Amino acid sequence: MALPEILIDLHKIKQNVQAVLSLAKPYGTEVVGVTKSFLGEPEIAGAMLAGGINMLADARLANVKKLRQAFPQITLMLLRLPALSQAAETIACADISLNSEFRILQALSREAIKQGKQHRVILMVDLGDLREGILPDDLFALVEKTLKLDGLILEGIGTNFACYGGVIPTTENLSELAGLAEKVEQACGYRFAVISGGNSANLPLLFNGELALRINQLRIGEGIVLGRETVTRRVLPGAVPDAFVLRAEVLECQVKPTQPKGLIGQDAFGQTHQFCDEGLRRRGILAVGRQDVPPEGLILRDSRLKIFGASSDHLILDLTEAPELGVGSVVEFDLRYSGLLGAMTSPYVKKRVKLA
Numbered sequence: 001m002a003l004p005e006i007l008i009d010l011h012k013i014k015q016n017v018q019a020v021l022s023l024a025k026p027y028g029t030e031v032v033g034v035t036k037s038f039l040g041e042p043e044i045a046g047a048m049l050a051g052g053i054n055m056l057a058d059a060r061l062a063n064v065k066k067l068r069q070a071f072p073q074i075t076l077m078l079l080r081l082p083a084l085s086q087a088a089e090t091i092a093c094a095d096i097s098l099n100s101e102f103r104i105l106q107a108l109s110r111e112a113i114k115q116g117k118q119h120r121v122i123l124m125v126d127l128g129d130l131r132e133g134i135l136p137d138d139l140f141a142l143v144e145k146t147l148k149l150d151g152l153i154l155e156g157i158g159t160n161f162a163c164y165g166g167v168i169p170t171t172e173n174l175s176e177l178a179g180l181a182e183k184v185e186q187a188c189g190y191r192f193a194v195i196s197g198g199n200s201a202n203l204p205l206l207f208n209g210e211l212a213l214r215i216n217q218l219r220i221g222e223g224i225v226l227g228r229e230t231v232t233r234r235v236l237p238g239a240v241p242d243a244f245v246l247r248a249e250v251l252e253c254q255v256k257p258t259q260p261k262g263l264i265g266q267d268a269f270g271q272t273h274q275f276c277d278e279g280l281r282r283r284g285i286l287a288v289g290r291q292d293v294p295p296e297g298l299i300l301r302d303s304r305l306k307i308f309g310a311s312s313d314h315l316i317l318d319l320t321e322a323p324e325l326g327v328g329s330v331v332e333f334d335l336r337y338s339g340l341l342g343a344m345t346s347p348y349v350k351k352r353v354k355l356a
């Protein structure tokens with residue numbers, strides 16, 4: 001047994017896919033499965049496909065390549081804007097990319113012609129979250145120019161909320177996207193096949209019955225991997241939050257004070273802490289630290305335990321209320337998105353798929 005490990009339950013991922021698909025079904029909205037939180041690992045992506053997903057998307061070309069090798073027939077989307085220096089690889093591996101820069105669209109066009117391919121593009125519009133996308137007023141001109149590029153198929157437009165600014169997708173701002181699409185469609189005499197509404201922050205609109213018409217695609221990562229929408233992080237109906245569980249071992253368990261002794265300066269990460277004196281507690285030191293997972297991303301599965309803090313290689317827990325736990329015990333955590341991303345990316349965390 002090599003700990004820490006992240007235990008991955010493919011059945012639960014499949015269950016979450018089905019929960020998301022049944023939310024989207026009444027709207028006829030296509031769900032694209034986002035694989036970036038698990039580095040595009042084909043075994044896990046395969047569970048998304050088994051659950052009924054038909055298109056996969058990842059932010060990194062390296063992951064898209066991995067997916068391409070494993071699933072030659074599946075439609076793949078590159079989520080992060082393609083880099084000018086990676087136009088050739090983008091055309092080679094991805095069927096669809098999200099774009100906002102004309103120079104890059106020109107480069108993709110040249111490459112698509114060179115490779116004898118038709119590459120599908122979605123133009124991203126920034127409706128206020130201030131990450132990627134052109135401003136609404138500039139969309140018409142970009143559409144006109146893009147339509148003239150050979151080798152590219154303008155599939156439609158898209159947006160992204162709740163990433164940088166934390167702007168919540170609502171009926172209002174998504175109707176703005178749909179309205180903008182219709183205005184530009186009329187002006188250009190071209191119909192967009194896809195209006196890609198966003199990420200897991202859109203899921204509450206589905207269960208509130210509020211998704212704007214014409215939004216016919218959502219790109220869903222967290223809703224599938226952690227079974228939650230991302231506005232208030234509620235678990236979706238029919239989904240489970242524990243498809244990924246982190247497990248770590250207790251190295252030391254001793255009764256100690258809660259108030260450090262001596263002059264308090266900065267910790268290993270330049271932070272100064274306030275300590276609350278809770279008297280003597282049974283403190284467990286686990287063999288998992290910030291180099292494995294950010295402690296903010298961990299959720300204790302046992303509600304009797306509490307996290308005191310973490311350093312590079314250690315996590316310190318209050319085990320007082322769980323007297324059966326001691327040296328050698330294994331403690332389990334559910335993960336928030338930051339925890340999942342950190343643990344999946346850390347080379348120190350073993351990834352183990354749970355056998356049925």
Ligand SMILES: *Cc1c(COP(=O)(O)O)cnc(C)c1O
Nearest residue numbers: 034079199200219220221222223
């Ligand atoms: C990561 C990402 C998503 C998926 O976000 P979740 O909140 O995990 O659903 C969707 N679209 C883009 C452009 C992304 O980068």
